[in-house]
Amino acid sequence: MSDMNFAEQRQHPRYRPDRLTCDLGEVVDLSRSGARVLSRQEIDGAVPVTLHAAHHGEVSIHGRVQWRRPLGNREFMVGLAFEQVDASMRPALDQLVDEVSKGVSQAGTSSKQASSGGGGGWLGLFLVMAGLGVLGIGAALLTYPSWGPQYLPDFEQWYEMAPPLASWGCFLVGGLLAVTGVGELLSPSGPSRDYAHEHAGAGGAPLAPLAAASAMPDPSGRVGSTASHQMSTEHLLNCILESSLGGVSVLKAVRHDDRRVVDFEVQLINRAAENLLGKSEVMVTGHLLSKVFPCLVNHAIFNDLSSTVLTGLPVQKQYRLDNGRWVQLAVVQLGDGLAVTFADTTEQHHAQARLRHVAYHDELTGLPNRKLLMEHLEKAMNRAQRYPDRKLAVLFLDFDRFKIVNDTLGHEVGDLLLNSISGRLRENIRSVDTAATTSGGLEESEQISARLGGDEFVVMLDGLESEEAAIAVANRLLSAFNEPHILDGHRVVSTASIGIVMNSESYTTVDELLRDADTAMYHAKNNGKARYVVFDHQMHETLVAQAELESDLREAVKNEEFKMVYEPIVDVASGYVVGFETLIRWHHAKRGVVEPSAFVPMAEELNLIVPVGAWVIRQSCEQLARWREMGDGDIFLNINLSRAQLYDGDLVNLLAHEIMERSLDPSRIRLEITETMVMNDVGEMKTKLIELKELGVKLALDDFGTGHSSLNVLQELPLDILKIDRTFIANAGDAVRRYGAIIATITDLARNLDMQVIAEGIERQEQVDLLRSLHCDHAQGWLYSRAVDAEAAMAMIAERPVLGLAKDLEEADAQSGHLGALSPIDDDHEAA
Numbered sequence: 001m002s003d004m005n006f007a008e009q010r011q012h013p014r015y016r017p018d019r020l021t022c023d024l025g026e027v028v029d030l031s032r033s034g035a036r037v038l039s040r041q042e043i044d045g046a047v048p049v050t051l052h053a054a055h056h057g058e059v060s061i062h063g064r065v066q067w068r069r070p071l072g073n074r075e076f077m078v079g080l081a082f083e084q085v086d087a088s089m090r091p092a093l094d095q096l097v098d099e100v101s102k103g104v105s106q107a108g109t110s111s112k113q114a115s116s117g118g119g120g121g122w123l124g125l126f127l128v129m130a131g132l133g134v135l136g137i138g139a140a141l142l143t144y145p146s147w148g149p150q151y152l153p154d155f156e157q158w159y160e161m162a163p164p165l166a167s168w169g170c171f172l173v174g175g176l177l178a179v180t181g182v183g184e185l186l187s188p189s190g191p192s193r194d195y196a197h198e199h200a201g202a203g204g205a206p207l208a209p210l211a212a213a214s215a216m217p218d219p220s221g222r223v224g225s226t227a228s229h230q231m232s233t234e235h236l237l238n239c240i241l242e243s244s245l246g247g248v249s250v251l252k253a254v255r256h257d258d259r260r261v262v263d264f265e266v267q268l269i270n271r272a273a274e275n276l277l278g279k280s281e282v283m284v285t286g287h288l289l290s291k292v293f294p295c296l297v298n299h300a301i302f303n304d305l306s307s308t309v310l311t312g313l314p315v316q317k318q319y320r321l322d323n324g325r326w327v328q329l330a331v332v333q334l335g336d337g338l339a340v341t342f343a344d345t346t347e348q349h350h351a352q353a354r355l356r357h358v359a360y361h362d363e364l365t366g367l368p369n370r371k372l373l374m375e376h377l378e379k380a381m382n383r384a385q386r387y388p389d390r391k392l393a394v395l396f397l398d399f400d401r402f403k404i405v406n407d408t409l410g411h412e413v414g415d416l417l418l419n420s421i422s423g424r425l426r427e428n429i430r431s432v433d434t435a436a437t438t439s440g441g442l443e444e445s446e447q448i449s450a451r452l453g454g455d456e457f458v459v460m461l462d463g464l465e466s467e468e469a470a471i472a473v474a475n476r477l478l479s480a481f482n483e484p485h486i487l488d489g490h491r492v493v494s495t496a497s498i499g500i501v502m503n504s505e506s507y508t509t510v511d512e513l514l515r516d517a518d519t520a521m522y523h524a525k526n527n528g529k530a531r532y533v534v535f536d537h538q539m540h541e542t543l544v545a546q547a548e549l550e551s552d553l554r555e556a557v558k559n560e561e562f563k564m565v566y567e568p569i570v571d572v573a574s575g576y577v578v579g580f581e582t583l584i585r586w587h588h589a590k591r592g593v594v595e596p597s598a599f600v601p602m603a604e605e606l607n608l609i610v611p612v613g614a615w616v617i618r619q620s621c622e623q624l625a626r627w628r629e630m631g632d633g634d635i636f637l638n639i640n641l642s643r644a645q646l647y648d649g650d651l652v653n654l655l656a657h658e659i660m661e662r663s664l665d666p667s668r669i670r671l672e673i674t675e676t677m678v679m680n681d682v683g684e685m686k687t688k689l690i691e692l693k694e695l696g697v698k699l700a701l702d703d704f705g706t707g708h709s710s711l712n713v714l715q716e717l718p719l720d721i722l723k724i725d726r727t728f729i730a731n732a733g734d735a736v737r738r739y740g741a742i743i744a745t746i747t748d749l750a751r752n753l754d755m756q757v758i759a760e761g762i763e764r765q766e767q768v769d770l771l772r773s774l775h776c777d778h779a780q781g782w783l784y785s786r787a788v789d790a791e792a793a794m795a796m797i798a799e800r801p802v803l804g805l806a807k808d809l810e811e812a813d814a815q816s817g818h819l820g821a822l823s824p825i826d827d828d829h830e831a832a
Contacts, residue, residue, distance in 0.1 A: 128241075131181060176332055248341050249342075251264040253338070254288065265289070316329065324346075360372035362450075373458055380503075399481070402417065413488055447460065497532075499519065500534045519535060553602060553606065570778065571777070572776050582616060584616055613641065618658060633665065640672045646673070673702065698721060729781075743771070747776055
């Protein structure tokens, strides 16, 4: 055989375009220069072919192409059926076959055997093709995450609906079908060539049969075209195996004298297997598995292969090889050996790892997200239940001033801050913090820092010795976050408020732990920030009560379960009642009277203050209309407004409607706003107050002196009344000189700006005397009367009592009759 022959065999160990195989087992050399290279147009029809042998001249015959094989940019004829051979050529052809068979072939297959293949060959071929098709589906399912979303996004929902082990099932079914087909093709009723032994060439290298050309003479002296079915099925089988994307291997068990499986002999591998294993067919086939791959001797793969031979049970698993790659194997028993199909799943494994990381980690900081945190917490709670002495702590962190950083420096700096926070968490959560011991010895401990979202983080400490250990970690974190962050040239300080909860038998779910840690964190925030608070169950009870109160408040707003009371406003000089301030009360069916300080801030937080305020305005205007009908149209009514009402677009329309509907004198309505509300946005507030003034109502500035308003603001805003805060009045009796001077200044200021003055919180007679000496216009307080209901207010209007002459509160209560039955309230929280 020529050097070119051996070179081509080394380059193409399985497909040998230099060989022509007959059903007698002869292999004809076509590799020399006289071989006919077919073009694509020569698929059918007789073509001249020159055959060459090592020790014989050329034999030219006409033949019909049976099989062609592309090689690079050419196509080689690998199978030929003789159609007409001249009788004079028969001796030369016979001699050619004889020479070639003696020099190359060791096969002894007869034409009788070859022609005996029946329908089993086609059945085997069908099974092999079906099996490889199912294997292809399995490979597609297995690798879909790495390529599917980009090229076939429409199939993503079908992929998600597929069972988790669908790809494994495809490998198992496909492997079984393929191996069954191989067995059918190799059975006596089909092709009878043994891949590992019957076609052994020089050096023992196996020769894979490809196609057969029959040269059988007929009685007329002509060689007929008798291309066998065996040739077709064998060649198709090899083509299918070689084109398979998955590796295919046939192993024969090697047994010890006691029938134990001690090794495997590799009988067949396809080209995909060569690529996956990094070894050629010549290096593997005919050799022991332990010699070719010594790393598998102590690997789980070897144990599973042996188990399948002994039990007959198929195996499907994923393994990591020593070279770092991952393979998925489907192993089935084949006689006293195995059929193994495998695929490289390294990319799919890495893609799954990337998807898992994305699914379980925060994209910005890289910390575990809520989902992964919940899984770890659940495992930690289970461990704590098994070992009661084991301590589990959850720290809930919220960072102060984070919103300000986002709003002032931008979201990019905010993201930098979150990354800096996560870095400090990693640095300050150490394994030394958790070293739990149990009766069974050292138990696995775990720490995890997670980001829930926004500026909320959670630290889980599993395996603590005591609550003090969790507090030590919290103090270390507080110190770390007190240090400034240097972010894009900005120096940012964002302290942490930390809530701590310790696991106990009362906790049954992870959500309960996080809930109570969150509750403790809010207590830390409300108590001054930059601190920790350890949760106690009283916090939870308070929270539950607050939640119930919120629910009841919503129902109260819906059903208008409120009641109006009226605090008299008295002319300081005469003592007569000249007006009232409207105050709201909530009479709860079970709780009794709920103080405004308890439900008004809650109504603002729940965005219920606007409908509540609208109800107060309607009730106040209705009451003012009744007083007018009694014949006293000079009584005015002060109504408190909230900031939310001022920014509500319906306030002006509501007031205009009520004034017109009830034919009220708008100057009898006085709307009170606080100094803090004005100072937040003077320009916009001025616009809204002017709209209200155009209705004819009067405007009063409440709690004057407690905020930071300037004289310029008082001059710009369309105000009619100043109300002196109770803090100045309360101290006026004890420090007359100091506070009397302040009250005198405010009174003179209001008079110079053409404003009236109302003093709040009058409780002692000397305070009244001071106000009279300063010519203050009006006053209100418990000395005159506590807030009364509508009937008592109407009585005051009708009887016109002189108030402000009593020496103490008891006398004031006696003067107001049944008014003392009402619970006293803190006027600082009186609001509509």
